[in-house]
Amino acid sequence: MKKQNRTIYRSLLILSFIMVNGLILFGISQTLSFLNTGADRSTMLHIGLKNKQAYIPKVVWKDTTNPGRSIEKQTMSNIQKDYVNSWYVRNVAYSSYDSLGIFDFYTQSARQNILKTLQFNKENDVQIVSTTLDHNLFLDFYSADGQLVVFEDRNVKMYSQVFNENELQFETTDLANYKIAMLLEDGFWRVRHLVKQFYKQQDTVQTKKTSYVQGKKILVDNQPYPIKGINYYPQKSPWNMFGEGFDESIIKEDFDIVKKAGLNTIRIFIQYEDFGKEVVKKSKIEKLQTVMNLAEDAKLKVIVTLFDFYGDYAIQDWTFTHRHAEQIVSAIKNHDALLAWDIKNEPNLDFESRGKENVMAWLKEMIAQVKSYDPDHLVTIGWSDIESATLLQEKVDMVSFHYYQDINDFSEAFIVLNTQVNKPLFLQEFGLSSNRGFWAPFGASEKKQAKYHKQFQEIFKNQNINYLSWTLYDFEEVPGTVVGNLPWVKHKQKYFGFIDRGGNKKPAFEFIGN
Amino acid sequence: MNKTLITYSLLIILLVFGFKADDDQKVKQQRVEVQVLDFKENYSAGEKIELVFKANETIEYQLWLKSSYGNVLLKTESNLQDTLLFTVPSFLSKKKGVIHYNLISNQQAFHSGSLQISASHKKTEPLESYLGPTSINAGGKDYGMLTVLPTDEYDNPLEDSTLIAIEHQFLDIETSEELAVDDFIAWKNIFSYEKSGRILVAATSKEISSKEFTIDVFPSQAQNFNLDFRREHSYADGNQIMEFFTSTISDKFGNIISDGRVVEFSIETDTKQQLRTTGTTINGIARGYIVHPNAFATWTVQAFIPQMAESNTIALQFDQAVKDYPIEFSSDNRKVKVGPIRSFMNQILPDGAAVTLYIYKDETLLEKIVKSSSQGKVHFKLSEDFFSSDIYTIEVISMGISKKYDRIKLK
Numbered sequence: 001m002k003k004q005n006r007t008i009y010r011s012l013l014i015l016s017f018i019m020v021n022g023l024i025l026f027g028i029s030q031t032l033s034f035l036n037t038g039a040d041r042s043t044m045l046h047i048g049l050k051n052k053q054a055y056i057p058k059v060v061w062k063d064t065t066n067p068g069r070s071i072e073k074q075t076m077s078n079i080q081k082d083y084v085n086s087w088y089v090r091n092v093a094y095s096s097y098d099s100l101g102i103f104d105f106y107t108q109s110a111r112q113n114i115l116k117t118l119q120f121n122k123e124n125d126v127q128i129v130s131t132t133l134d135h136n137l138f139l140d141f142y143s144a145d146g147q148l149v150v151f152e153d154r155n156v157k158m159y160s161q162v163f164n165e166n167e168l169q170f171e172t173t174d175l176a177n178y179k180i181a182m183l184l185e186d187g188f189w190r191v192r193h194l195v196k197q198f199y200k201q202q203d204t205v206q207t208k209k210t211s212y213v214q215g216k217k218i219l220v221d222n223q224p225y226p227i228k229g230i231n232y233y234p235q236k237s238p239w240n241m242f243g244e245g246f247d248e249s250i251i252k253e254d255f256d257i258v259k260k261a262g263l264n265t266i267r268i269f270i271q272y273e274d275f276g277k278e279v280v281k282k283s284k285i286e287k288l289q290t291v292m293n294l295a296e297d298a299k300l301k302v303i304v305t306l307f308d309f310y311g312d313y314a315i316q317d318w319t320f321t322h323r324h325a326e327q328i329v330s331a332i333k334n335h336d337a338l339l340a341w342d343i344k345n346e347p348n349l350d351f352e353s354r355g356k357e358n359v360m361a362w363l364k365e366m367i368a369q370v371k372s373y374d375p376d377h378l379v380t381i382g383w384s385d386i387e388s389a390t391l392l393q394e395k396v397d398m399v400s401f402h403y404y405q406d407i408n409d410f411s412e413a414f415i416v417l418n419t420q421v422n423k424p425l426f427l428q429e430f431g432l433s434s435n436r437g438f439w440a441p442f443g444a445s446e447k448k449q450a451k452y453h454k455q456f457q458e459i460f461k462n463q464n465i466n467y468l469s470w471t472l473y474d475f476e477e478v479p480g481t482v483v484g485n486l487p488w489v490k491h492k493q494k495y496f497g498f499i500d501r502g503g504n505k506k507p508a509f510e511f512i513g514n
Numbered sequence: 515m516n517k518t519l520i521t522y523s524l525l526i527i528l529l530v531f532g533f534k535a536d537d538d539q540k541v542k543q544q545r546v547e548v549q550v551l552d553f554k555e556n557y558s559a560g561e562k563i564e565l566v567f568k569a570n571e572t573i574e575y576q577l578w579l580k581s582s583y584g585n586v587l588l589k590t591e592s593n594l595q596d597t598l599l600f601t602v603p604s605f606l607s608k609k610k611g612v613i614h615y616n617l618i619s620n621q622q623a624f625h626s627g628s629l630q631i632s633a634s635h636k637k638t639e640p641l642e643s644y645l646g647p648t649s650i651n652a653g654g655k656d657y658g659m660l661t662v663l664p665t666d667e668y669d670n671p672l673e674d675s676t677l678i679a680i681e682h683q684f685l686d687i688e689t690s691e692e693l694a695v696d697d698f699i700a701w702k703n704i705f706s707y708e709k710s711g712r713i714l715v716a717a718t719s720k721e722i723s724s725k726e727f728t729i730d731v732f733p734s735q736a737q738n739f740n741l742d743f744r745r746e747h748s749y750a751d752g753n754q755i756m757e758f759f760t761s762t763i764s765d766k767f768g769n770i771i772s773d774g775r776v777v778e779f780s781i782e783t784d785t786k787q788q789l790r791t792t793g794t795t796i797n798g799i800a801r802g803y804i805v806h807p808n809a810f811a812t813w814t815v816q817a818f819i820p821q822m823a824e825s826n827t828i829a830l831q832f833d834q835a836v837k838d839y840p841i842e843f844s845s846d847n848r849k850v851k852v853g854p855i856r857s858f859m860n861q862i863l864p865d866g867a868a869v870t871l872y873i874y875k876d877e878t879l880l881e882k883i884v885k886s887s888s889q890g891k892v893h894f895k896l897s898e899d900f901f902s903s904d905i906y907t908i909e910v911i912s913m914g915i916s917k918k919y920d921r922i923k924l925k
Contacts, residue, residue, distance in 0.1 A: 068659070068701065090583075090584070094584060094585070109669050110583075110669075112669075113582075113583040113584075113605065113609060114583050114584055116605040117581075117583055117584035117585075117586060117605065117606070118584070120586055120603055120605070121584075121586060121587075124586075124587065124589075126586065126587045128584075128585050130585075140697040141661075141697055141699060141701070143644065143646065143659055143661050143701070144646060144647065144657070144658070144659035144703065145644075145645075145646025145647050145659065146646075147644060147646055148644055148661055148663070148699075150697045150698055150699060160585065162578060162585070162587055164576075164587060168621065169576065169578075169587065169618065169621065170576075170578055170616065170618045170621055170623070171621070172616070172623075174580070174614070176580070176612075176614070178582065179697065179698065181663060181671065181698050181699070183644075192663070193663075193665075193670075193671045193698055194582045194583060194611075195582050195610050195611040195670075195671065195698075196580075196581060196582040196611040196612045196613070196614075197611070197612060198612050198628070198630060199612065199614075199628075
């Protein structure tokens, strides 16, 4: 007994010794790392500060002829950068009452104007969240010594939300013309004068009415085009189609399966971050183009869903998303396989967490952006349920919705929707998971899944409904970012396919199309 | 029973009125008519701006103003039933530009319009002006630009076509030109004249003036010039310092170039060596100095202002200063006494002349010893530690005279 006690004391002693040592070491390392914190020496040079643009509205120099001095490319880019920054710091000031940046991008006398307005708004508890979207610069004058510039900024598109006591009062998108004088001071181009000009409504450029829609019908090459298709992810890389596992041959085989099954359309997803956010990666674009080519080879049309996994919608973030869309859309807008742009998958699920106003405003502007880059293709939004389908129906070319509710209620709900909308309707996602098993003892069997699809196909046939089913394959892995980490939810998501993990066609495959 | 009844009826009342209130509002929104009551669209900066509207429904309105520098939200001030009065805050009514307004309520706009505010007629003194570049070259090609960015009392840029006179003075020339403000500014390029000097520039507009600005006009590019030299004698004594100097260097308009311009004097010797000395100009003249060679030489000299101007080429010759000197060996030949070296008037050569001794063994150079003369003499000691007893060839060179002794036996 004594001996045992001694061993216990001894081990306790040793343990505490180790712990005390560990603590001392930890303390020393903490002290050292504390002493190493603070301003990084490189920040003295203000290098990092200037490199990243805080937001990137579209800026175009439309005219640079001026009587003063011909302007250099480098100066134009400096002016443009600081001018855009001047809008940014102003937007930040009005939304957060933080006027620090104003001092960098407005001259001493000009900044008073903003500070006074800001003070007034602060007293009245008014916050304005806004962002400019487009700038078109026309140079009027650049001085011989390169220190002064006067230019006009026409058709400045600006979206704003006004809050009073944190309650949204009003939101607008408006256009304005400004005349600006800037001076080069301490290496910054600073706004000296900013004068809002009288804005004459330009002859609105009629965007070419897409030839793809006629009443409630979708047309391709002047022929009615009933969409019969499927939401597509490769079996091995669901929700990561353009990642490391990108394999042309697999996609080609899959497209053949889809085509042979009598379908004519697929829907694919562009992940916002994966593609590089505001600076879209070239490699990703190449992969996307490959997919489009493969689809064309297989005579399939493609609906491209943008902004997958994007969920910010903050007004400060708008211009980044616009640049993203600009690059993706411009890259494949002339591709023959392209059928439609789906702005965002199930954005109504973000209403609660991000605010309905924000999401709706973002969507509205994004539709305008996408149409400005590609006026020729259909634009739609993949609402997650049939009830949301009427949202923004006046803005989209066809109304898309998903349906995972009771199949027996579908026909009725569809008829109701059909009376509310006079654009083509499109069931963009539907399906049933054959997930009966440990996690779902009462889940549907593969037979039930087949029956479900059979029933839907009959409805489609009777009512001429455009459809895309979910999805071609059962998946082995579903990323947590898609549906969360609850095992039973993840499990369900793995069994929506027409083809099982072994590559065998499930009974439902018979009813993949009609 | 009673309780239940009350509860139910309350619930029903609540439901009915709840919905009704909602309905009412919808109806209201459709019926509101807003009239603009007597206010103009054009103002001068600083004027008080009151916007009055008449609405046939009295719901709470706000006025959203969008101005150049920012947006504000105004609440109605009037207590009258259907008249809505808004006063534009002075910091907005003082600023030039368009103010766009929306009369809003409950996230809807009922009326929108815009006002235009023009700059006040009272200008600020001094007129805000910028001049650059402020240093230019004479000759009428180079210019400085005066940009006037005049503002009114509220720091607004003035209206287009306001007249601004830009004046400048140079020597006895005084000119003034009247220009109209366009795109906020009036500007003029002031070209240099043929003379160098200072141009004074200013702008005025009806009694209001800018500060005085100065453009420094510097002489233009230097023209080619003449090179000359001065020396005390023509002997190559390796001691005297000679001087090269230029003629007064000026530009093509006769302006003497600015002081401090570097002139390079480049010398090529008859042995194809390049020597160089530089000088900077003072009053257009640059001087360069160099020591005489220590042996007979012929020099070709030219001066340059690099990339710009050059002089003529001059040739000069140096005569041998030392005709001969004695060399004395000690008995063991290990001490070599050179000198006394005498110069052209038989005077002792000034200290510091280099005397070089070479020791060869079988045609290979073993050692080179350089010493400078003192009182015209140099002593060399050839130590036993370095040169064992043997037969060597010894050569002494100084002031261009070489003396060679074959088969000297060091003991």
